[in-house]
Amino acid sequence: MNTIDLGxxxxKSAPIVFGGNVFGWTLNEKESFKMLDELLxxxxxxIDTADVYSRWANGVPHGTSERIIGKWMKERKVRDQITLITKGGSSLHAKGPKDNSKDYLTGAVKDSLARLQTDYIDLYLTHYDDEETPVxxxxxxxxxxxxxxxxxxxGASNFSAERLQKALDTAEEKNLPAYEVFQPEYNLMVRDKFEGEILKLCEENNMGVINYFSLASGFLTGKYRTEADFEGQSRKMFxxxxxxxxxxxxxKGLDEVSEKHNISQAGVALAWLIQRPGISAPIASATKSSHLKSFKEAVETSLSQEDMEVLNKASEK
Structure with missing residues (x-):
């Protein structure tokens, strides 16, 4: 598979980053191992994960996603084949404060390294901005x-353009490491959080961009079309x-382009992201082997200018 540069x-990354938030949440350890084997x-x-993933799952402790990935890499002896991304700075409590202090992040990184059973992390992201702590x-x-x-x-995730610029300026002024990758929320339903100042800033600084919620929590798969479709589903609130x-x-736009290329709506939504300005690789998750078909479709499909325009127009506010 061809790889892309993260800014x-x-x-180097695969054209789609796998979102590891499902490990320990909607997939147990055995199911997670199977998914990871198939991805490889x-x-x-x-693979993208975070220290807090699984913290909201019933009875599942935080860090479970990292533990599963770490155990899998060790048992399969594949650490050198994986580009590993994790994050810290978000509270381990669902509604707790963000904390990007030196002491907190130092402990968070050490804990992640231990859970992941690795000597190094390829890309570590500040999960959320903490405006009370100097960048x-x-x-x-x-x-x-x-x-x-x-x-x-x-890298950084969920920063405002102003705070991201400040972090980049501070790194240069004080001879500190600079953020090289940014992770925003971005998809056909949520465009304003990335397009505009953040996109311009990332392009000016040649930052890699790996966006999350690429399928809008499943909405862009076409599975949810009436209220009855998501009643009783865990994703209803999203x-x-x-x-x-x-x-x-x-x-409607996804259906049109999907029918034209004979691929799934999810495949179209991911292909749109791959071809959008500033995006390096979208993050997407899967809970079944069949879901990975859309990954292959997105990577193998080239949407025409007309296809892109259909989707761009449909998703405009």
Whole structure:
């Protein structure tokens, strides 16, 4: 499988990053191992996780996703084949404060390394901005790990353009490591959080961009078209916000392009992201082997300018 560059970081990635939030949540350990084996076989070797994943699952402790990935890499002896991404700085409690202080992040990175059973993390992201902590605190914490080669590269997620710019400026002024990859929420239903200032800033600084919620929590698969479709589903709280006139227009556009190329709606939604300006690789999850078909479709399908325009117009506000 062809790889793409994550900006100027030097990191290579598969064209789609697998979202490891499902490990320990909707997939148990055995199911997670099966999914990871299939991903590796298909060539999707970039995995995104975080220290807090699984914290909201019933009775499942935080860090379970990292533990599963770490155990799998060790048992399969495949660490060198994986581009590993994890994150820290988000509270381990569902509604707790964000914390990007040097002491907190230092502990978070050490804990992630232990759970992942690895000597290094390819890309470590500040999960959320903590506006009460100077941006240089996080960068100083990462510098120590980078100097020891325990972190190869750093990035940020969910920052405003102003705070991201400040972090980049501070890194240059104080000779600290700079964020090289950005992770925003971005998909056909949520475009304004990335398009505009953030996109411009990422392009000006040649930052890699790996967006999350690529399929809008499943809405862009076309599975949810009426309220009855998501009643009793765990994703109801995420999906119901999209079931409006704009959402229906987007589904109509996906249906049109999907039928033209004879691929799934999910495949079209991912292909659209792959071809969007500024995007390096979208993040997507799967809970069944059959779901991975859309990954292959997206990578193998080239949408025409006309296809892109159909989707762009349908998803405009």
């Amino acid at each position: 100027k970081s030097g990191l 076989e298909l060539g999707f070797t970039t 240089e605190e996080a960068l100083a914490a990462y510098k120590a790990f980078i100097d020891r080669k325990e972190i190869k590269h750093i 999906v119901e916000q999209y079931l409006n006139d704009r959402g229906k227009e987007v589904l």
